[in-house]
Amino acid sequence: MCWERVIGQHHAKDILIAAIRRGCVAHAYCIWGPDGVGKDALAIEFARVLNCSTPVVRDNCIEACDHCKDCLQISMLQHPNVQLIFSLPAASKSGSNDDESPILRLTDDQISQIQEQLLLKARNPYHDISIPHATQIRIAAIRDVRRTLQLSPPVGHGWRVVIISEADAMTLEAANAFLKTLEEPHARTTLILTTSRPDKLPPTVLSRCQRIHCGYLDEESIAMALVQREQVPLERARILAALAQGSYARALKLSLAADEDVLTDTAIHFLRLVLKQGRFRTELLTMIEQQLNVYDRMQVILLLRMILTWFHDAYRLSLHGSSAEPYLVFRHGNLRQALARFVERFSPHSYDTAIAAVESAITAIENNAQIPLTLVTLAIRLRRCMLPQSSL
Numbered sequence: 001m002c003w004e005r006v007i008g009q010h011h012a013k014d015i016l017i018a019a020i021r022r023g024c025v026a027h028a029y030c031i032w033g034p035d036g037v038g039k040d041a042l043a044i045e046f047a048r049v050l051n052c053s054t055p056v057v058r059d060n061c062i063e064a065c066d067h068c069k070d071c072l073q074i075s076m077l078q079h080p081n082v083q084l085i086f087s088l089p090a091a092s093k094s095g096s097n098d099d100e101s102p103i104l105r106l107t108d109d110q111i112s113q114i115q116e117q118l119l120l121k122a123r124n125p126y127h128d129i130s131i132p133h134a135t136q137i138r139i140a141a142i143r144d145v146r147r148t149l150q151l152s153p154p155v156g157h158g159w160r161v162v163i164i165s166e167a168d169a170m171t172l173e174a175a176n177a178f179l180k181t182l183e184e185p186h187a188r189t190t191l192i193l194t195t196s197r198p199d200k201l202p203p204t205v206l207s208r209c210q211r212i213h214c215g216y217l218d219e220e221s222i223a224m225a226l227v228q229r230e231q232v233p234l235e236r237a238r239i240l241a242a243l244a245q246g247s248y249a250r251a252l253k254l255s256l257a258a259d260e261d262v263l264t265d266t267a268i269h270f271l272r273l274v275l276k277q278g279r280f281r282t283e284l285l286t287m288i289e290q291q292l293n294v295y296d297r298m299q300v301i302l303l304l305r306m307i308l309t310w311f312h313d314a315y316r317l318s319l320h321g322s323s324a325e326p327y328l329v330f331r332h333g334n335l336r337q338a339l340a341r342f343v344e345r346f347s348p349h350s351y352d353t354a355i356a357a358v359e360s361a362i363t364a365i366e367n368n369a370q371i372p373l374t375l376v377t378l379a380i381r382l383r384r385c386m387l388p389q390s391s392l
């Protein structure tokens, strides 16, 4: 496997590898795609390969040796040729002006927060840099880049790589200054914008960049990465991957914050209540009032994703029987037995409609719909498609 530090994204890797091998690295790239799928990780790996002293060439791949000083320095985000630009808080010090380097304008506390975030990003290129009140990339940061490019050529044999992470956070002035930088090509220099919202970038900037798309990651790749990189047990990794919706960064956050055992129990309890014969509303409303009222919107969405994962598993199992086993998320212990009982009880013809109902409840909650009403509506829709008419 090539560029192993980057999960999946084979198409994007192929484009960058071909550019290096053919000696036609573009002056500027825009790596775009959903949050948490590895856009920055890809840009950093590209910088490593471009600067590695002893790159390894085999088959159709060229990759960083992972041992030389350049590789190690870039992994630590401390290489003179590689600059990572991201949103910084507005200046806190009085008397600062726009021409000053953005770092000089920050307080000591802000600087230590930034250093801490950079350290986390260096340890894990999927880390989402988060600094309080940092929402914009301002003109001073881009002027700094421009000055550096004008004053000094890349160090050694390597390439200067400037990565503007979440580039859509550039202010209009910053984007205009960046445009000027794009118009002045520098030798052995590539500028990389990463963004999940390319439509927010000025078309004049976008049109000067080679665009590279990074798509959602598949669940298996996310689960394996959690196991190998974070030592998450496989069983748990599969559940987190199913909840992460194609984003490794989201899976990482869930691995730290989510209690998926409680979520699974709650999801199964919800389905039991909703799909029981006869009256259900009083018990469901009690559950919503007593158990779910402590959930915020994000937790309700996670709960619904857990229910969705359950239906996907039930669908796979009912269609393919035991050959579905390797693809099941709930394939262990009590959950596996509960899944088998569920599939025996309900008709497989109802799963399509049930999945659509859960998906539409998730969309409603994401769009700020009222939570109890959405859950009761979902319950009614699930009962209609899953239970025989006589038991409603």
Ligand SMILES: [Zn+2]
Residues within 6 Å of the ligand: 051, 052, 053, 054, 055, 064, 065, 066, 067, 068, 069, 070, 071, 072
């Ligand atoms: Zn190296």
